Amino acid sequence: MTTKIIEKLLNDYIELLNDEEDFNVIINVGKIPDVKTFKTHSVILRYRSLYFRNELANINKDDNNIKTINLNHVSIQQFDIIIK
Template identity: 65%
Template sequence: MAIKLLDKLANDYLELLDDKEDFNVIIKVGESSDTKIFQAHSAILRYRSLYFRNKLATVNKDENNIKTVTLKHISIQQFEVIIKYIYGGVILLENFDASFIFKLMFFAHEFFLNELANHLESYLIKE
């Protein structure tokens, strides 16, 4: 008999996003005048997203063993939703309009997050 207690696991992984230790990836999101830095973990990014697996394979480490990825084409708010999904499998759509969710669906496809993209597509059709 398997017991699945995934809520605590998801919360623990989400807390990693706020942990300023042991990260090895910096993701710069947004335009140069409005950029946010996300500190992430290559193992999680690689296993949850084929996009990041491919991207991180081509990025060199700096002198501190940190890889930096720049994403100028996605808004900070959209990436926050994506990264929380990658880390915790959690997505809250109540506060977003259809246009935001539609764009988010395209980013989910870009990052090869098929489960999320399919969910967003179904959500848009139903709502």
């Protein structure tokens, strides 16, 4: 029974990571012209990463209540692995 609950929770978490409708953070990764945009959720970033907790605390929201982080010092491949 516990295993099924954990499995369901993990599936819900994966769906949340892939949900691009209800995001509140945009992360631009890479250098121009090779930039990839990730749409994600601040609650996940804050609880999984001290780096993002600090970044999000220091960034203002735009008119749509979205925060944008630019990571031009990180490769798209590295970030894609880290974020998932």
